Each structure stands twice: as C-alpha cells, then as structure tokens.
Amino acid sequence: MTEVICTAITAAAAILCAYIAHKNEKRAKHEDEMAEQRAKEGRLQLKMSEANNKLTIGVAMALKTGHANGEIEAGLKAVEDAQNDYRLFLEGLALDELKK
Numbered sequence: 769m770t771e772v773i774c775t776a777i778t779a780a781a782a783i784l785c786a787y788i789a790h791k792n793e794k795r796a797k798h799e800d801e802m803a804e805q806r807a808k809e810g811r812l813q814l815k816m817s818e819a820n821n822k823l824t825i826g827v828a829m830a831l832k833t834g835h836a837n838g839e840i841e842a843g844l845k846a847v848e849d850a851q852n853d854y855r856l857f858l859e860g861l862a863l864d865e866l867k868k
Contacts, residue, residue: 805861812854819846 823843830836 816850819850
C-alpha cells in the first residue's frame with residue numbers, strides 16, 4: 769500500500785512540475801516576443817528622431833543661406849520613410865492582436 773501511495777505522490781509531483789515548466793516556457797516566449805517588439809519600436813523611434821533632425825538642419829540651413837540646397841527635400845523624404853515604417857509596425861501589431 770505504501771508503494772502505491774508513493775507512486776501516486778511521485779506521479780502528482782511529476783505532473784505538477786511538467787505543468788509549471790510548460791507555463792514558464794510559455795511566459796518566457798511571450799516575454800521574448802514583447803522584448804523584440806520593444807526593440808523594434810525603439811529602432812523606429814530613433815529613425816524618426818534622426819529624420820526629424822535632418823529636416824530641422826535642412827530648414828536651419830535654408831534660413832541661414834536664404835535658399836534650400838536639397839536638405840529640406842532629403843529631410844522630408846526621411847520623415848516620410850520613418851512615418852511609413854512606423855505605420856507598418858503599428859499595423860503589424862494590430863494584425864497580431866486580431867489573430868489572438
């Protein structure tokens with residue numbers, strides 16, 4: 769009888785450990801996905817900041833010299849590209865949420 773009780777306790781402990789391991793694996797996977805999204809969003813924010821800097825410098829140079837030498841157009845293009853990339857990122861997040 770003791771052997772049966774010990775076997776049942778061991779089986780219950782094994783099942784509990786497997787369940788906890790599965791939950792931990794699922795949580796770790798979710799955390800990795802979130803960290804990847806945060807990293808991508810951070811890179812996009814840096815890209816948007818750089819584009820804003822290009823445009824600001826272009827405007828400042830145009831005001832300083834009295835004419836634009838293409839800096840404003842390059843800055844506007846950089847801003848448009850950054851905005852488009854960020855919009856695509858947000859759309860991807862929305863699609864991921866809809867899939868859940």
